[in-house]
Amino acid sequence: MTTRVPKGKLILIGGAEDKGESMTVRDITSKQIKRLEILNQLIPAKKQKGGIEIITTASSEPGEINAMYKKAFSRIGFKKVGFISIGNHPEAHNPVFLERIREAHAVLFSGGDQFRLSTILGNTDILEAVKERYFNDPDFIVAGTSAGAMAATNLMMYQVEAHERLVKNSIKLSSGLGFMDGCIVDTHFTNRGRFGRLAQAIVMNPTCVGIGISENTALIIRKGRDAYCIGSGMIIIIDGRHVEHTNIAYADDDEGICIENLKVHILCEGNGYLLDDRTFVADKKDIAREESAEIISLKAKKRKMKAEKADKLLNDFSGKKN
Numbered sequence: 396m397t398t399r400v401p402k403g404k405l406i407l408i409g410g411a412e413d414k415g416e417s418m419t420v421r422d423i424t425s426k427q428i429k430r431l432e433i434l435n436q437l438i439p440a441k442k443q444k445g446g447i448e449i450i451t452t453a454s455s456e457p458g459e460i461n462a463m464y465k466k467a468f469s470r471i472g473f474k475k476v477g478f479i480s481i482g483n484h485p486e487a488h489n490p491v492f493l494e495r496i497r498e499a500h501a502v503l504f505s506g507g508d509q510f511r512l513s514t515i516l517g518n519t520d521i522l523e524a525v526k527e528r529y530f531n532d533p534d535f536i537v538a539g540t541s542a543g544a545m546a547a548t549n550l551m552m553y554q555v556e557a558h559e560r561l562v563k564n565s566i567k568l569s570s571g572l573g574f575m576d577g578c579i580v581d582t583h584f585t586n587r588g589r590f591g592r593l594a595q596a597i598v599m600n601p602t603c604v605g606i607g608i609s610e611n612t613a614l615i616i617r618k619g620r621d622a623y624c625i626g627s628g629m630i631i632i633i634d635g636r637h638v639e640h641t642n643i644a645y646a647d648d649d650e651g652i653c654i655e656n657l658k659v660h661i662l663c664e665g666n667g668y669l670l671d672d673r674t675f676v677a678d679k680k681d682i683a684r685e686e687s688a689e690i691i692s693l694k695a696k697k698r699k700m701k702a703e704k705a706d707k708l709l710n711d712f713s714g715k716k717n
Contacts, residue, residue, distance in 0.1 A: 398576070403528065403535035405574055405616040408433055409582045409608030409628065410506055410541035414467035431471055433613045433626055436536070437501040438473050443534055445500030446475030452482070452515050453507030453542045460505045479521075487519035496524040500534065504572075506541030510553040513546045513571050522572060529574060537574055541582045544608065549576040550600065555592050561652035563643060566592050568599070575619050578604050578670065584631060585609045597635040598643050598654055604670060605633030614662075615712060620670040623712040624662040634658040634673055667708045676708050 412433040437447050449464055451457035457480040468476045477495060481487050496502065502525050504512065516522045528535040539547045551571035558565055568579075579600065581593040584607035597605040608614060609628025616622045624630050640655040660675045662668060667676030 401530045401619050402533040406538035407544040408540035408613045409610050411610035415470035439500040447501045448477045448499045449503045450479045451505045453512035487521045493524050501536035504539040504543030509542035509546040544582050545580050546571045547574045548578045549573045561591050561595050563646045564648050581607045597633045601635040607631035622668045624666050630662040632660040
């Protein structure tokens with residue numbers, strides 16, 4: 396999906412990731428909930444040095460963001476957390492901030508307003524410093540949550556109007572931060588009923604893959620293409636390459652939009668997705684269950700043929716931070 400293969404890791408978070416506070420009813424009913432699972436992915440391994448820098452540009456209340464994450468990471472037992480609050484373009488060239496990026500193990504872009512984030516940081520020294528680390532340092536992590544995840548790609552959605560149906564020109568697209576291309580990301584996805592708007596964005600840009608991420612859920616991406624789902628929710632992958640009929644090109648602005656043959660995958664924790672191949676990767680335990688049940692169908696045989704590819708992908712992610 397990227398023309399330049401990054402050596403670092405990209406983590407796209409759907410927002411509202413668990414910060415170690417009181418559990419919701421939804422979490423309590425989940426037998427597989429792992430406390431602070433997503434934030435733990437940002438912690439360096441013992442052999443690695445460096446802290447976490449949280450860039451709060453997207454937020455209009457950076458002080459609240461600072462306090463929230465400081466408390467969350469202290470629950471993990473990690474206190475080497477810094478906050479970079481950039482409110483305008485000139486501040487994004489501050490040499491002090493640049494040095495902190497060069498020394499960090501991970502950078503997290505907080506939630507807020509993705510358009511504010513991309514317009515303030517676009518074409519600045521600090522964004523280039525983060526990209527330099529991401530593309531060249533295999534131990535470096537770039538993460539974004541909520542608006543920070545939506546802005547992570549080359550193309551992002553903003554100023555979306557809510558409708559009960561797909562309506563032409565109800566979404567706007569702009570340039571994002573550019574950590575990967577060929578994708579459009581949406582967050583708080585199932586929690587706020589955002590399937591329609593991402594589907595429309597993909598039909599408008601059919602070469603892109605749509606990635607809709609639920610709250611407390613994340614997609615971890617290596618090499619800009621190999622992705623793995625963690626967290627308590629789901630990730631919806633939307634592929635528009637095989638769309639047959641749609642009226643989006645000639646519909647009036649207030650007219651409903653129809654789409655035929657949109658391809659959708661649903662990922663939960665343990666599933667992977669190969670962005671280059673646009674291939675779903677089953678959880679290793681599911682593959683084992685199919686084999687142990689001696690399911691000899693063509694579908695099972697195809698899954699078995701993918702097992703080697705699944706092993707390669709999932710072994711990279713299972714139980715490893717970096």
